Amino acid sequence: MNSVVCIKQVPDTETLIKIDGSGTGIATDGVKWVMNPYDEFAVEEALKQKEKAGAGTITIISLGPDRAIETIRTALAMGADNGIHIQDADFAAKADPYATASALAAAIKGVADVKAIWCGKQAIDDDAAQVPAILGEMLGLPVITMVVKFEAAGDKAIVTREIEGGQAVIEVPLPAIFSAQKGLNEPRYASLPGIMKAKKKPVDVKTAADLGVGAAAKTAIKNMTLPPARQAGKKIEGDDADVKAAALAKALSEEAKVI
């Protein structure tokens, strides 16, 4: 079966965020770009399912500026077969989850015989966690979010998803859309031969116009700010741990009034 994995290039989690001159985006100088960590689980699961089935093609789709090609190549080096790079700087700058999903949906429609569409449960930059649900509406497919276990069985899949305080087992016909949660698998590293091979794998470059979609965002960012810096507070002193614990309990109860 063929799968599609939608991935996003995001700043590494160690990045210290700074606001850029426009006041609505982040300063990108010195930022180390990586594959969204949840998308790594998505790529890994598509690879595992292909290995198990012994057939199928995995197409990686990413919307982003020029540099996003590096992240597509990373997924190809892990073992995916080909890529589609929706490279439209203007679109990427304005795109909200709805506009992003519309571009991804248009690209997915061009891939033949897709049985599973994988996304990460959310991107760790905008933390919106909306694209899988919107894709489901646009493509008319069921969406199962927060998947931690996946088994394909003929024309359907049995998946376990994380719910509050536990898990639910869901049966869903394919094709369907899945969002990957941590715990689903252990993403592999790209091997050196994998990296060499990835350079030769095909990546189609498409603009939003090629796909027939416009940057029709449905939400807008007015401005971006940094949270107020937290300051170091009171150090609880005392001769031993018992004395400190008593002083801390007193401070939390009487001063901070939180217990």
Place this chain on the structure above:
Amino acid sequence: MAGILIVAEVQKGELKKAGYEITSKAKTLGGEISVALVGSGVAGLAGNLAKYGADKIFVVDAPEYANYTTEAYVQAVAAVVAKVSPSIILIAASAQGKDFTPALAARLGVGCLSDVVDLSLEGGKIVAKRPIYAGKAYTMVECLADPQVISVRPNSFMAAEAAGAGAIENVAVTLDAAKIKAVVKSVEVAETKEPDQTEAEIIVSGGRGMKGPEEFGILRELAKALGPTATIGASRAAVDAGWIGHGYQVGQTGKTVSPNLYIACGISGAIQHLAGMGTSKVIVAINKDAEAPIFSKADFGVVDDLFKVVPALTNEVKKIKGA
């Protein structure tokens, strides 16, 4: 303004607190407050919502909703939306709300603002504040068309009683079965009373300094002493070491939390962790290493062995609570 619709969530036969929080906040924005209540055997809960300011409560009560599925719930709420024509729809950004909200917005063909922590009204439009990069920055965002669909992070607002008209209307929804493709085969929920980390008022969290899986027991003891609104959490280091499940992880690749009190035990304070818990109202750090970065963010710092401090703190809390 055409009013606000809130989608209240029921868990284990009770309305979740976040629903009251949102209703209270909606009350301050003005206009008529409607609530959609979807589930199986939930009709009896409608009255509680009136106490927090609901003017109209639309109850969709049928056995089909015993197990949550995105599609059935979207269809049920969309039916209520068609009745109410609200200009704003507010839903708690719980695990279920995060699954459901963008699906509803997409069905209605409008945009969606996820996991917002503050709301204000400017000329009939909501301007929402939402954390990005797990809290390393904030954006002020708006929806470009009505209804403005917004999920609100639990613990962002205080629930306050304020009587509403409380008219209850039962809504019969004929589900489009052809669209309901996902079938719930089984649900397994731990028999714990602990709240989810994203909704807990107190979190006792452990990191690399915990040294092993068994030691999380002392954190559970402290959380238990602190009461039913407390739970435990963990840093990525503890989760990656296999000491505790990833569902407990707080940080940029885990949960972002906003409790009233966050007690970080043996957590050094990597930037990803600080982002995930930075909006906690009061932060306590307990760590042997006086140089740990967590101390620069903590309201109260204890430099000592957590294996001595935590059990002693549990005893002190029990004394204060009179237990």
